Amino acid sequence: MRSNEVKHRTSAEEIQKLKLITAIKTPYLPDGRFDLEAYDALMHMQIINGAEGVVVGGTTGEGHLMSWDEHIMLIGHTVNCFGGQIKVIGNTGSNSTREAIHASEQGFAVGMHAALHINPYYGKTSLDGLVSHFEAILQMGPTIIYNVPSRTGQDIPPSVIHKIAQSPNMAGVKECMGNKRIQDYTMKNIVVWSGNDDECHDARWHHNAAGVISVTSNLVPGLMARLMRSKQTPLADKLLPLMKWLFLEPNPIGLNTALAQLGVVRPVFRLPYVPFPLARRNEFVEIVNQLGRENFVGQKGVQVLDDDDFIYLSRY
Amino acid sequence: MRSNEVKHRTSAEEIQKLKLITAIKTPYLPDGRFDLEAYDALMHMQIINGAEGVVVGGTTGEGHLMSWDEHIMLIGHTVNCFGGQIKVIGNTGSNSTREAIHASEQGFAVGMHAALHINPYYGKTSLDGLVSHFEAILQMGPTIIYNVPSRTGQDIPPSVIHKIAQSPNMAGVKECMGNKRIQDYTMKNIVVWSGNDDECHDARWHHNAAGVISVTSNLVPGLMARLMRSKQTPLADKLLPLMKWLFLEPNPIGLNTALAQLGVVRPVFRLPYVPFPLARRNEFVEIVNQLGRENFVGQKGVQVLDDDDFIYLSRY
């Protein structure tokens, strides 16, 4: 008899069908613990507006600011409360192969449907090292490989992807190197999600991407779902100013600021993140008004927060 | 909106109805990690044979030999795979109030139905300190308080139980101080589970205990379920030799030895536990034959293991 969890594990194929995956924000209480009420509410909004998957504790969800026990707990919590309604993809990647293996084992044990794995950022390694790292973690369960050289300092070249693509657990790639790279992969039947919101409509409809792993969908899940379900060029254009605003500083600074101003999360920042300055916060209200408040998550009116409204945490 | 998990939380009343709760064994792989396949199989046997709850990572499950992240992972895993069929009670107790609070928060977040809490063993504290400790953890969710002075070095006196019994989260007491103490509690409408297998039949049928939190039921869940569902004096007597054997050394030494000889778990011991010596291992086979192999978990023939069959782990 195999472990119950292993027997009922989601297949890579089921993961490959997901079009809109939200890299979900992690909200905090003023003492720095997770605000699970706000989190559950945000998860609920994602589900009813059409997101089919979430990445828990991604860079957007600030997994790198969590202890591993917090991280696995959040994955387990998400599976427990929402696992029947949405696919839960745990970001159990690390620049340490040991940590990546350990976290993935734990994440699958608590029921996550797939893992997201980054190449070893900061420490980096050789191409042979990359292959060894990915081969070790691909034994665990369905996996999406994440390539974002602007964060990691090292591109995962196609040669590495092709080598590991044979694994039955390889669900696909979250690719940030642009639609040319995406096209090259999809022509070879490698499943790809765009990692750039501003390019994702083209990626999906002109370059055969399966969909997007999105930051913007935290804010406008319904619009992003429409973008991924049918060609929506005017809508894609209309969303560009929001997307541009969101990435004026390293993500999730913009997203954190936006969700706080929408009243969906408390204005609590774990350092080293700090909110956008006042001028940018004013711009966000205009963007919301142009796109329509009703398209954004939350029920409260959008507001401009004062500098004093924000709480910064360096110990938690 | 409250957190989804909080909204759907099991009530203390639902916990109070459980008659047979197994303090489930944690099986290991030869490298010291959890053997989740063996664990899931054992869980399955508990469910089909009538156990209504499990304590995960109790003293029987060697929670004190786990890191907290392993411990919470195992709770989350159990909820994820079996939470619809059996109540999952996480042993999130600690002699450190901070650890007990943190583990309980995490355990409830990943979906455990109730917590088991010990008084601060080894470090001990004053009666005022006991009350402060329990009041802190009773805010988290449904809770069973565990009194076992032979392990903790300190009795939780009735005065403390009565003080904390007002909490709506107080489900009851797992009591090892004997049936006189149990009777005193049940006469005052405090729910009690016996913590002594050899006294549990009397506790239930003569002293109004709700049931038992049992070690023996790991081995013979069906028989223990019968014992808790209707008066079975001859069966209780018949089980006594097994129970006596199990507790010849501090639990779970006997249980670990027994499950290994039944072929249900690998003969892997995390130190400081070591198996029963050969003479005792021979006795177990006789006990199984007398009670009937078919009443025990597992499908393989019972065997006497050699000294060399056991693996001892001090690093894992």
Place this chain on the structure above:
Amino acid sequence: MRSNEVKHRTSAEEIQKLKLITAIKTPYLPDGRFDLEAYDALMHMQIINGAEGVVVGGTTGEGHLMSWDEHIMLIGHTVNCFGGQIKVIGNTGSNSTREAIHASEQGFAVGMHAALHINPYYGKTSLDGLVSHFEAILQMGPTIIYNVPSRTGQDIPPSVIHKIAQSPNMAGVKECMGNKRIQDYTMKNIVVWSGNDDECHDARWHHNAAGVISVTSNLVPGLMARLMRSKQTPLADKLLPLMKWLFLEPNPIGLNTALAQLGVVRPVFRLPYVPFPLARRNEFVEIVNQLGRENFVGQKGVQVLDDDDFIYLSRY
């Protein structure tokens, strides 16, 4: 070439010469972190008043309320600041053999001179298990074995001590079972420190104990040093009321209360510890006045603290 640290390691013989070893209190800041200034001041008072060793993170120092990284850090800090003036004995014991090994390796690596090891409390084990546990940790470096059944729930019987006494790293036993047991050991050339302050004068001068591992010496290190250097029957009698007061509740409740009232540490308690009630706090001032304020650590006048002066921490 051996590791530098191993080459220069203190021998068990050097440890055996220590007469007064203080089980040092760990003071806290209001946010729960260690108050290293207060700690260093208290360490300094121990050294100038004649203590020859300290146990860092013992039950008195609330090692069971520390994370392991805090615990090892405090050992390293003590070695770094005071290791040339006093022997640093790290309480790297645990009821988990793995933790005990890991902590001992780390403690010796950061320079502790000896380890203190408890038998597996709460979880307990068989006599064979005890021997396996101690044999595993005795490979690390000079070690004192600690026997305190009122905390652990299990006596370490002489048979176990005799078995492990052959190890060259076995420095001796901290024994709380009374002077009869101590005498039996010293007659067989096993070095013993009394673990009971109220019996330590007799232990040393009538039963050949090497000295004492003391709680009381936190408060009156000079008097305790005199007690251990020459027969001082009247002084021993004079100290009895203080010792009795200190142990009216489980240690370190009394010590924590006393040091706060002497102005030597902040009145900060990590739960589950809470201070003595007001009536007891009044008694302490009388005891100080009778023994003479000048015999106690600290420079400030002794005061009776109000209930509101105390800070209780359940998250830190």
Place this chain on the structure above:
Amino acid sequence: MRSNEVKHRTSAEEIQKLKLITAIKTPYLPDGRFDLEAYDALMHMQIINGAEGVVVGGTTGEGHLMSWDEHIMLIGHTVNCFGGQIKVIGNTGSNSTREAIHASEQGFAVGMHAALHINPYYGKTSLDGLVSHFEAILQMGPTIIYNVPSRTGQDIPPSVIHKIAQSPNMAGVKECMGNKRIQDYTMKNIVVWSGNDDECHDARWHHNAAGVISVTSNLVPGLMARLMRSKQTPLADKLLPLMKWLFLEPNPIGLNTALAQLGVVRPVFRLPYVPFPLARRNEFVEIVNQLGRENFVGQKGVQVLDDDDFIYLSRY
């Protein structure tokens, strides 16, 4: 009274005088634990050959593959064994401000003389966030800021350095952006160490760098010390092939391979690092022969290791 450790803390000025600082390799045992004997031997070779400081657990020392308790232990161990002979700079940086603060507090508590701090790699943040991060950690003690955009994905611009340069704890910058940037800083009296071995001779003698934080000095500490003490243009040129070889793949892949072939460390790799392929391993022997075996650390003959000689660890 201040904490002893704080009172005797090294000043930023003392750190600024160091010319040769080695980013020391961490050697491993076959089971993945630190090989402290090999480490102590390598430390000893650094000291007798003229290194004045070491960075413990830097990227070269694979701090990102350590648990924090291992990391702090290694700092404490180094202070304990060598702190009187060499300055110990702990790499207590992190992309999480919380972790960076906590590790720095612990590192200073166990006696490190200075901290090395990276900007938040991978997670990144805004310039305001960078300043907040560095201001938080600069309160702890003497600090070197480390800028290596090829690893972090984000340059620390001069505007940020100038803002934090006012802190009395700011010892200087380890700069990898080239000698033009170094010159700009030194002209404004900001102390800089080159982070590029191949440029460090020019940095020191033409651009006023204080010295180098070096990888190469693990192998040839004496030659690197000469390079930093007086102008040695021919020697600098002679060392270039070694330096080029070392950085053919992300550091410390080359260094790990080299030290194993010199017989100074065991050929044990924590993944994701793997050794150089055979062709490169052959090249190293030639380089050693050209520079002279006697200039390299260790006493054994240099050898070419086989593929089978290497041990790869993904669990430890």
